[in-house]
Amino acid sequence: MKYTYREMPENLKGTYADISRNWGFCWKESVMSVPSPLFLVTTYKSNGLPNASMQSWSTFTCANRGSGYYALLGSVNKNGHLYRTLQETKEAVINFMSAEAHAACMATIRNNEFDKDEITASGLTTEKADWVNAPMVKECFMNLECRYVWEKEIVPGDDHVVICLEVLGGHIDEEHLADRIGDNGLLYNIHYQMNPENVGKTAHDYAAVLQRKVDVGEY
Numbered sequence: 001m002k003y004t005y006r007e008m009p010e011n012l013k014g015t016y017a018d019i020s021r022n023w024g025f026c027w028k029e030s031v032m033s034v035p036s037p038l039f040l041v042t043t044y045k046s047n048g049l050p051n052a053s054m055q056s057w058s059t060f061t062c063a064n065r066g067s068g069y070y071a072l073l074g075s076v077n078k079n080g081h082l083y084r085t086l087q088e089t090k091e092a093v094i095n096f097m098s099a100e101a102h103a104a105c106m107a108t109i110r111n112n113e114f115d116k117d118e119i120t121a122s123g124l125t126t127e128k129a130d131w132v133n134a135p136m137v138k139e140c141f142m143n144l145e146c147r148y149v150w151e152k153e154i155v156p157g158d159d160h161v162v163i164c165l166e167v168l169g170g171h172i173d174e175e176h177l178a179d180r181i182g183d184n185g186l187l188y189n190i191h192y193q194m195n196p197e198n199v200g201k202t203a204h205d206y207a208a209v210l211q212r213k214v215d216v217g218e219y
């Protein structure tokens with residue numbers, strides 16, 4: 001049996017799924033719960049200090065008939081520093097953290113001030129990128145150096161945009177070369193999953209690793 005949802009279920013009224021609309025979230029996300037990778041995007045601000053911005057709701061794809069690899073940042077706030085710095089420098093690094101570095105990366109949100117080096121202030125270390133004018137985070141096991149390509153609003157007039165970045169190249173920690181998606185690998189953002197038929201238990205956001213790989217055979 002399948003439950004069917006198109007309008008917001010009565011049960012969800014007044015819950016996080018309902019009121020989070022005030023912060024730009026739709027109840028369907030809490031019910032449909034599609035995870036997306038979580039990463040830290042680093043850039044330079046116009047004062048020369050490193051900016052760090054946690055991002056999710058994104059995906060990665062090949063394009064240009066296989067000659068390029070691209071990040072589609074699915075929901076970048078136009079009022080944030082990441083958006084501003086990307087307009088200015090057109091370059092960024094996407095840093096993937098394992099669970100170990102998650103807390104420090106999250107601390108960049110508390111340190112989100114224009115006059116702060118957000119990487120150092122969060123207990124992380126800056127490394128110099130090879131090909132772009134943007135800082136890299138040493139504690140993140142994979143750093144992708146990227147160049148801005150284009151942006152577009154999903155709905156005209158929205159305050160968030162999809163931004164396409166071309167991945168020029170990357171750096172991968174030797175301990176992660178064999179596997180980047182296991183327990184010690186990249187994290188996924190799952191935004192407030194709720195059971196619309198039983199909302200008694202309060203849900204929360206969490207970062208998760210891929211818990212189990214299911215073998216569906218070769219193809």
Ligand SMILES: Cc1cc2nc3c(=O)[nH]c(=O)nc-3n(C[C@H](O)[C@H](O)[C@H](O)COP(=O)(O)O)c2cc1C
Binds near residue numbers: 054076077082108112
């Ligand atoms: C798990 C998680 C995921 C986030 N994903 C996004 C995102 O996809 N887009 C966005 O604009 N902000 C996102 N944020 C919020 C920003 O990280 C936060 O507002 C940050 O301070 C913005 O930094 P900035 O001003 O340097 O861009 C996320 C926050 C968390 C905790």
